[in-house]
Amino acid sequence: MNPLEPILLVKSGQSLFGIELRYVREIVSDFPIFPLPAKFRNISHLTILRGTPYAVLDNEYYLRIEHKNRERLILLIGQMAISADEAVRTISPEQLSRQENKTEHATSFIREVVQFRNRIIPILDIQAILNDRPDFEFIPT
């Protein structure tokens, strides 16, 4: 099993989740957000930062987080963006302990579940998210 890595603790609505720090390229607070031209299960919006468009992931699909208000932050992860309300803090691996049972957070996009103080934190599987293709079935009319 790979050793734990430093994570960024992120809050969206009432939910907390972790992203391995090495994936986080930038955190942006002032960002325009645009709807997509078709319905995709895994991408919710598009944002443009410094002229470059990024796909904003659908948190409901990847994290099972239902959050009605518009998030205030965008975390750039490679060529995609994750929306959130707050980047709480970074946490070093020594402060985290692995949890064997991750059934409560079971999605194929959760790499593992860790405990920080008395909170259970799911850590996103960024590679799995990057490899997840948008589902769009072509049904000619």
Add this chain to the structure above:
Amino acid sequence: MGENLDTLLSELTELNENIYNSAKQLKTAIEAGNNTVHITGELFRAFHTIKGLGGMSGFGTLAKFSHSVENLLDRIRKAEHPCTMETVNLLILSTEIIDIFIDSIRAIGTDAVENTVLDSFHRQLSRELETAAQTRIDTAELDFLSPQLIRQLNEMELARLKENVRTRQNVYFLDVSFPFESFDTGLRKIQDGINRDGEIIATLPGEDTATETHITFKLLLASPMSPEEIRALAPRTAVLTRIHEGRPEKSIVTGATEEGPGQPATLPAAPLTPATGGRTVKVELKELDLLLQDMEEMALVKNRIAAILDPLGGSDKIGHTIQQAKFQMEMLDRRIASFQKRIIHYRMVPLASIFRRLESATIRTAGQLGKKVKLSFDGGNTRVDKQITDMLVEPLIHLLRNAADHGIETQKARKQAGKPETGSIKLSAYQQGSSVFIEIYDDGQGINPHTILEKARALGMAEEKQDYSDNEIFDFIFRPGFSTSENVSDISGRGVGMDVVKTELSKLGGTIRIRTRVGEGTHFYIQIPVTQAILPVFFIRSGETVLGLPSLFVEAIHPYEAARCTYVRECLYYRLNGEASRAIHLPRLLKVDDLDTEIGIVVQIRHFDRVFAFLVEDVIEEKEVTITPLTGKLSQLPLFSAICNFSANSVGYILDVPELISLLRGSHEPA
């Protein structure tokens, strides 16, 4: 990469381009029977420079390679070797190898080129040197010159004289006298005129000794010009004497060439020395991209400010100020648009800039196959975005190699078919609106649709009992893994290629179609946008979003009439101009169709010879937009190729029309 290496690569690239241009001029000069000495001289100097650059920079293999070509050119200069079409082919092949050197230096910092490539070239070079050994002309054949004059000529001058006699040029003496103060300009005028398609072999002292005011020369020259034309270059006192009669002289013909009307049919080679110290700077394409990106961001911010100002107004002082701000915003809008257009213009390069690579690859393929192929280009002045031209190279090389391999028959087969032994492949390009059309046609054996269908069925790509139109059958050629070739070779037969050609062209927003006739040849039609950076589009409302439909596909726009819709085997059709065209209900396709969706407009789309009907809610406007390709996860979105600014709250999504049509054609469409 270090700055020195960047400079070296830039110089090598420029020299290589010049070598190709000179090789083309050499070809024209040989075909016209003109003097080639100036062109081979320039080529010699170019290879000499590359040898020097390679040696100084520690790229010994490059230096050695250049030396071998330089050696051939030196022999040609000294008239020890004839200048033939084979020489031209070798020079064009050498530019391909220099490209490989450049790529290797850029990628890994060394001049590592596969030995097989170099060995193959050197074999051809050796063959050329051995088989085309020059029949030396004895000085006895220069009996029209006095022994005393022959003794005055050095080895090079003598060689040049012999070469001109061998190629049946008229040889003259021109005795001229110039005032001391202007002899250099007078001589230059004669040199420039003669060198156009002849040469001054030697400049000897005049027979009259110099006076206090004048200096005299005896010019030994060879030229196809008429004596009157030569005399017109010299002072009136000059004496012209023909000492050897070659072919009948001709006047210099001016006419329409690809360079433009009124240009001399053959011009002296362009200077090969890289231009330095001019009033220009070189800018990387990516820097222009960054400028465009900045400008896009600026347009986005401008849209957001405009959206803030939009609801504001009034007749008071603040209202007046807001009006002024809005006016200034419009000015800014125009400046941004003008800036974007200027940047786009800087990105445009003539398609001829890639002809060199296409030609060398085709010559090599034909050589490997032992076929005689004449490749010609037309429309090299057509300008296309640099990024697109770069990405076009591989697909076009593939099509040309395929034409040489599969299209053009063997010499024996062509003879039996009553065709000329040399096969013809032609590439022509032209611009129409915001599209560039490239056509590649060969006079080979064509493609038999029955063979294609048989193979497609054998590969499980086509249904056994289904009928297919010819267009649908030819579409199988572009499927991954399709190949009719039984033998796998370096050139073809691995089932990879044509699908990649189509994919690469699609990435550029382009499309490809085939027309072929068995026994007569094959014709590929390619349509690509002039630039990927700016595109005229029709903005279409679709649910909450705005779509951009590239104007190049839009043939007409009609109001929607429900009665014109019909279903055939679960496929939607719309009657346009009396014919049922395959239709796409765009909101339904994009799954944004709900109770509020109301189709109001039909956009008539033309894709080569087929017409489609796109049913949409509304067409907002047509506009030229700067587009940003979708990358990363967004590139996985099907049906869309790029985005563009539309308003403060909305971006426009550019529909990938060829992809959409291709999916439609593959969706069990009735034949």
